[in-house]
Amino acid sequence: MAQLDAALARIDADQDAALKRLFALVAIPSVSTDPAYAGACLTAAEWLKGELAGIGFEAEVRPTAGHPMVVAHAKAGRPGAPHVLFYGHYDVQPPDPLDLWQTPPFEPRLAEAPTGPQLVGRGTSDDKGQLMTFVEACRALRATGPLPCDITILFEGEEESGSRSLPAFLAANKAELHADVALICDTGMLDRTTPAVTTMLRGIVTEELVIKSADRDLHSGLFGGAAVNPIHVLARIIADLHDADGRVTLPGFYDGVAELPEEIAAQWRDIGFDGAQFLKDVGLSVPAGEKDRSVLEMLWSRPTCDVNGITGGYTGKGFKTVLPAQASAKISFRLVGAQDPQQIDASFRAFVKARLPADCRVEFVAHGGSEALQLPLESQALTRARAALNDEWGKEPVLIGSGGSIPIVGAFRRDLGMESLMIGFGLEDDRIHSPNEKYELSSFHKGARSWVRILTALGAA
Incomplete structure (x- = not known):
């Protein structure tokens, strides 16, 4: 010594x-x-x-x-x-x-x-x-x-x-x-x-999806109601990714997600983390994730699904009454435990394809992934x-x-x-x-x- x-x-x-x-x-x-x-x-x-x-x-x-x-x-x-x-x-x-x-x-x-x-x-x-x-x-x-x-x-x-x-x-x-x-x-x-x-450390899967419909942008006055709108389709798919309790709805998503070891759970309970103040510091007040989980669990030990960007139609100044030919979103999944990035990715793609109406098709752009550790x-x-x-x-x-x-x-x-x-x-x-x-x-x-x-x-x- x-x-x-x-x-x-x-x-x-x-x-x-x-x-x-x-x-x-x-x-x-x-x-x-x-x-x-x-x-x-x-x-x-x-x-x-x-x-x-x-x-x-x-x-x-x-x-x-x-x-x-x-x-x-x-x-x-x-x-x-x-x-x-x-x-x-x-x-x-x-x-x-x-x-x-x-x-x-x-x-x-x-x-x-x-x-x-x-x-x-x-x-x-x-x-x-x-x-x-x-x-x-x-x-x-x-x-x-x-x-x-x-x-x-x-x-x-x-x-x-x-x-x-x-x-x-x-x-x-x-x-x-x-x-x-x-x-x-x-x-x-x-x-x-x-x-x-x-x-x-949480792992990650990142995917970009592009939903396409008509062969060009359409006038909403001439085609609205009759032509499928890919923004509507994309919005429904995104809404379906979570249930009313904040859980991710992909089949098999929670495979490999274990509960915290008691030693760690006890430490986390004792550190005095103020979830309400954590949200208040960024202008929020209500946790948005799984309803039966603490804010600290949501941040450190639970998997997530988040939309990181969404585009479609006219987004410039003023207004343009257009039905877009395509809409896209960037979506990331944070993984924990033994969740398999490839399995999560495959489940997500199947989930999207199952919700495509007639006259719509989807293209995926993978942006990589890694396992939790x-x-x-x-x-x-x-x-x-x-x-x-x-x-x-x-x-x-x-x-x-x-x-x-x-x-x-x-x-x-x-x-x-x-x-x-x-x-x-x-x-x-x-x-x-x-x-x-x-x-x-x-x-x-x-x-x-x-x-x-x-x-x-x-x-x-």
Whole structure:
């Protein structure tokens, strides 16, 4: 434990220098989706390589068809130590709209706030501040003794633009990147003082359907009432997707949806989540999902069906009395448990086709899908990480779900045979993807301390 104490003290004493390093990374405008910033993405990758090499990692910038990867390795102080893979991404979202930023997005600063000091700038939370908590933990451990684990680091440069180069890179480097467990710091805490481990991620299926009827748009005065209107057809299909109790009506939709383990259900009951306030904060008052479920269950552990866009007919200014020749909708399904994306997709298509009247046909455009993921609660890595977080924060970490999807977690399980520990220190109000993104100084400081504890716990014999 002497090295643990020394490494934690090193984190505390090195805060000013750590902030300077983070701000140097945040100042690099590594926007992956805009080709104009390709040079900045390479600069960020090279900067990270230099930092990792400076603390004793064998680090390389690896080219891809898109932005480069950063891969680094360091060995523990003993043979047979556990091997962990840490994943993060150095690319960021575009900063637009620039006029809503209080200060330039790539000129990071330390700001005072009622909740404490905040680090402000694009990428401070998503994901540069998060990944640098791990780098700073490794720096402190290397400065005070041997690493407790063999560590591989993978930093991606296209997470914010679809990770197009990642599947091929994982396939080509499968043996090199395989580890006992993956560590991902792209998630958040329950609140400013309560750590969390994300153990559940919802999967997703996305489909676009286009319903077509007549061979051209028709005048509603000349054809209305006699000609089928594809908007009406589409509206009926969408209405049929849910029953009066908010349940999805696709045949077989709930196959593989299990109830929450009691340990998690009990934690969720005790965290004091205010569903009414959650809705009130966005101008709503009544939960719209399954009537027998709490708002938190709807967000984290229940499957959904949502219409994300709908078009048809004349949508410009003024009025045009037209019967459109086609109408379309974009629909997504969030999946949980063992729901099968392919089965859900097939059920949806059959559901739509069964409701098509004469003179209508449908075209489908698939936009991809992924399975839901759940970390086994009996995982030894999870048990050790929970204890380490409890030691740092003085609170038992909450095992939470995520309503969104993190594709890399599925890729690590599918392609590399690894489970992932998703431990992050972001907060809901960090304004990621929005102007004035911030990261709490406490998240950065105690996040680094937390990784020191977690790596020590995972490396314990």
